[in-house]
Amino acid sequence: MATITIREALNQAIREELARDEKVFIMGEEVAAYDGAYKVTKGLLHEFGPKRVIDTPITELGFAGLGVGAAMVGLRPIVEFMTFNFSILATDQIINSAAKMLYMSGGQFKIPIVFRGPGGSAFQVSSQHSQALESWYAYFPGLKVVMPSTPADAKGLLKSAIRDDDPVVFIEQERMYGNKGEVPDDPDFTIPLGVADIKREGTDVTIVARSLMVPVALKAAEQLEQQGVSCEVIDPRTIRPLDIDTIVESVKKTNRVVLAEESHPICGVNAELSAEIMERAFDYLDAPIKRVSGADVPMPYAKNLENLAVPDVARIVAAVREVAYLD
Amino acid sequence: MSKQTAAPPSRAGAEEQSSTSVIDTPAEVDRKQLARERDEIKERQKDRFAGLNQEQLIDLYRQMLLIRRFEEKSAEAYVAGKIGGFCHLYIGQEAVAVGAISAINKDDYVFASYREHGHALAKGMSARAVMAELFGKATGCSKGKGGSMHMFDKDVGFLGGHAIVGGQIPLATGAAFASMYQGTDQVTLCFFGEAAVNQGAFHESLNMAQLWKLPCIYICENNQYGMGTSLARAMSLRDIAQKGCAYEVASEFVDGMDVLAVREAVLRAVERGRKQSLPTLLEVRTYRFMGHSMSDPGNYRTRAEIEKYQERDPIKLFSASLLERKIVDEKRLEEIDQQVRHEVEDAVRFADESPLPEPEELYTDVYANPIDPSRNR
Numbered sequence: 001m002a003t004i005t006i007r008e009a010l011n012q013a014i015r016e017e018l019a020r021d022e023k024v025f026i027m028g029e030e031v032a033a034y035d036g037a038y039k040v041t042k043g044l045l046h047e048f049g050p051k052r053v054i055d056t057p058i059t060e061l062g063f064a065g066l067g068v069g070a071a072m073v074g075l076r077p078i079v080e081f082m083t084f085n086f087s088i089l090a091t092d093q094i095i096n097s098a099a100k101m102l103y104m105s106g107g108q109f110k111i112p113i114v115f116r117g118p119g120g121s122a123f124q125v126s127s128q129h130s131q132a133l134e135s136w137y138a139y140f141p142g143l144k145v146v147m148p149s150t151p152a153d154a155k156g157l158l159k160s161a162i163r164d165d166d167p168v169v170f171i172e173q174e175r176m177y178g179n180k181g182e183v184p185d186d187p188d189f190t191i192p193l194g195v196a197d198i199k200r201e202g203t204d205v206t207i208v209a210r211s212l213m214v215p216v217a218l219k220a221a222e223q224l225e226q227q228g229v230s231c232e233v234i235d236p237r238t239i240r241p242l243d244i245d246t247i248v249e250s251v252k253k254t255n256r257v258v259l260a261e262e263s264h265p266i267c268g269v270n271a272e273l274s275a276e277i278m279e280r281a282f283d284y285l286d287a288p289i290k291r292v293s294g295a296d297v298p299m300p301y302a303k304n305l306e307n308l309a310v311p312d313v314a315r316i317v318a319a320v321r322e323v324a325y326l327d
Numbered sequence: 328m329s330k331q332t333a334a335p336p337s338r339a340g341a342e343e344q345s346s347t348s349v350i351d352t353p354a355e356v357d358r359k360q361l362a363r364e365r366d367e368i369k370e371r372q373k374d375r376f377a378g379l380n381q382e383q384l385i386d387l388y389r390q391m392l393l394i395r396r397f398e399e400k401s402a403e404a405y406v407a408g409k410i411g412g413f414c415h416l417y418i419g420q421e422a423v424a425v426g427a428i429s430a431i432n433k434d435d436y437v438f439a440s441y442r443e444h445g446h447a448l449a450k451g452m453s454a455r456a457v458m459a460e461l462f463g464k465a466t467g468c469s470k471g472k473g474g475s476m477h478m479f480d481k482d483v484g485f486l487g488g489h490a491i492v493g494g495q496i497p498l499a500t501g502a503a504f505a506s507m508y509q510g511t512d513q514v515t516l517c518f519f520g521e522a523a524v525n526q527g528a529f530h531e532s533l534n535m536a537q538l539w540k541l542p543c544i545y546i547c548e549n550n551q552y553g554m555g556t557s558l559a560r561a562m563s564l565r566d567i568a569q570k571g572c573a574y575e576v577a578s579e580f581v582d583g584m585d586v587l588a589v590r591e592a593v594l595r596a597v598e599r600g601r602k603q604s605l606p607t608l609l610e611v612r613t614y615r616f617m618g619h620s621m622s623d624p625g626n627y628r629t630r631a632e633i634e635k636y637q638e639r640d641p642i643k644l645f646s647a648s649l650l651e652r653k654i655v656d657e658k659r660l661e662e663i664d665q666q667v668r669h670e671v672e673d674a675v676r677f678a679d680e681s682p683l684p685e686p687e688e689l690y691t692d693v694y695a696n697p698i699d700p701s702r703n704r
Contacts, residue, residue, distance in 0.1 A: 025508070051508065056535070057531075057534060057535065057538070059531040059534065059535065061497065061527055061528055061531055062497050062500070062527075062528065062531025062532055062534070062535055063497075063531075063535065064497070065494070065496070065497020065498055065500070065501060065528065065531075065532070066497050066498075066500050066501035066504055066532070066535060067501060068497070068498055068501060069438075069486075069497060069498035069499060069500060069501020069502045069503075069504070069505070070501040070502065070504050070505040070508070071501070072486055072498065072501070072502060073436065073486075073501075073502050073505045073506075074505065074509075075504075075505050075508060075509075092491055092494060092528075093494070093497060093498075096491050096494055097489070097494060097498060101487075102692050102693070102694070102695055103472055103692045103693055104469060104472055104473040104477040104479075104487075104488075105469050105472075105473060105477065105479035105481075105487065105692075106467070106468070106469035106470030106471070106472050106473065106479065106692060107470065107691065107692035108469070108479050108480070108481045109479060109481065109486070109487075110695035111695075112695075141693050142693055142694070144694075144698075164696055165695035165696045166694045166695050166696055192698075193698055194698040194699075241698045241699075
């Protein structure tokens with residue numbers, strides 16, 4: 001076990017998969033000569049050369065579609081969006097081409113491609129650069145959506161995503177690239193897609209959190225422990241397909257749920273989780289499900305306003321106390 | 328300063344006129360002039376016979392006729408309620424797909440738009456598989472899940488049937504990228520209508536193709552209308568081949584009513600693709616004789632305009648050339664027509680008698696690696 005950052009874990013995953021399979025290549029803006037806008041692809045151009053580590057023009061729709069076309073005839077592209085905000089330009093190719101190709105061709109054309117990059121809020125980059133888009137992509141059958149929260153998850157899940165035969169939207173978190181954690185040394189270490197992880201066991205309240213909200217929820221759980229409340233923190237890790245069974249089992253044990261996310265609340269992943277839990281475990285609930293989401297506004301620039309827009313430890317603590325009827 | 332005395336023509340009147348009468352079409356059909364023009368095209372076509380043997384020439388004719396008869400049957404079946412959804416017919420444009428695809432190999436790739444029945448047939452898909460797909464049957468090329476706009480056949484290198492205008496252009500660029508990446512000498516043909524040229528996907532793709540030297544041949548089938556909107560009302564620079572200059576992509580104009588002109592132009596582009604790994608943009612000027620789709624009465628075009636292009640019908644033009652060059656006689660043409668009609672009728676019978684997809688098929692082919700989370704734990 002080595003202790004490395006999420007950035008380094010992602011870099012290892014891409015490096016190992018490039019070395020493992022000639023059909024894998026990575027393309028995107030500044031991924032090669034610049035070593036990646038966020039340095040996730042650092043050193044890869046030097047190691048693998050310009051054929052497999054490709055700087056693209058700023059042309060997101062074009063290179064996303066080019067990747068899908070290359071995947072149709074057998075390559076396994078990793079397409080980096082400098083941030084997922086820019087993937088909005090490429091949604092036609094991600095949704096209309098990648099997600100639907102296998103189905104509308106009657107099973108003839110699989111699309112083994114990974115669309116990856118940072119998403120969610122960063123630090124004071126305002127409205128157009130601070131968006132959590134997972135609910136958009138998770139809406140579409142044909143796509144898989146992955147959001148890691150630790151270095152080990154980042155590495156193991158990205159390797160699985162690259163080896164998967166379906167289009168995977170792999171959303172990292174801009175604020176978390178420097179977060180450290182232990183990662184197994186085994187080059188064949190992978191984590192299967194579609195399996196939730198219980199990040200902390202507990203008995204009183206279940207907190208479901210993903211990406212940036214996982215460390216926040218874990219801090220909240222620590223504080224709550226001192227207040228006499230035992231929280232179970234579950235990270236679904238894969239939004240589609242969703243490991244709802246693990247969440248429901250936890251709810252059956254704790255009977256109380258808080259759902260935390262940094263994305264907007266309307267039509268979000270938490271809304272879906274809430275419906276699933278209601279349908280599967282209504283009789284086990286001792287309190288209404290409580291959602292903690294990002295503010296329903298475009299992200300503001302001012303530091304104090306930005307802090308108000310992103311859920312923090314205090315809000316999760318308050319929500320847990322509310323469903324536990326402590327206040 | 329002179330005072331304006333005459334009122335300008337009313338704007339409303341001008342718009343009304345432009346919506347029903349477009350481009351420089353004469354109000355009355357000058358049949359003698361049309362015949363003269365047709366004969367000139369025919370003479371040019373006959374000069375292109377060199378290098379093709381009798382069998383090849385007849386096969387080009389047979390393929391165009393197959394598409395024509397296939398589409399006529401599709402229209403009938405659509406009216407009879409056998410085909411649902413949208414149905415965009417290729418009648419009038421047959422020379423483009425047939426001429427172009429005759430210039431490539433079986434392992435080369437073809438991408439097309441939603442008006443792709445003809446390209447599918449020309450790339451070697453069976454009339455049965457295409458018709459059964461139109462009928463939404465399990466035996467269709469896409470198992471009844473794609474329909475008119477999403478024909479696919481991996482075995483013959485036909486990579487779709489894409490129904491967002493311009494969406495196939497980056498995809499085809501990607502297939503050409505894969506050929507470059509893997510060092511094969513395959514080329515990719517990418518067909519799209521002229522309206523797709525206004526999409527960003529076109530410009531983004533041409534830029535990357537030239538930048539990275541990708542053997543993709545972009546074939547713009549300029550039939551002059553994006554649904555009901557004429558080119559003149561939708562595009563500032565209407566000489567589409569010129570747009571290649573913006574990306575240093577080699578380009579040329581091609582007469583899309585002459586199957587041999589199309590073939591020759593694509594052969595030149597294929598050579599550029601295979602030898603230099605470079606893209607080409609071809610603007611192929613053609614015309615669709617039917618509406619945009621089966622639900623389009625087409626009242627934005629004049630009869631005179633349609634008749635002008637029907638006079639240049641690529642199939643009539645080519646049969647006349649074949650007869651004049653004594654490649655075929657009337658009897659042979661009649662035999663070919665009978666054979667093609669039989670093939671299309673067989674396809675309709677096959678489609679009609681084929682089973683619907685099983686209800687379980689609703690949930691198959693969503694994922695290549697389906698994941699059941701409960702099984703993973």
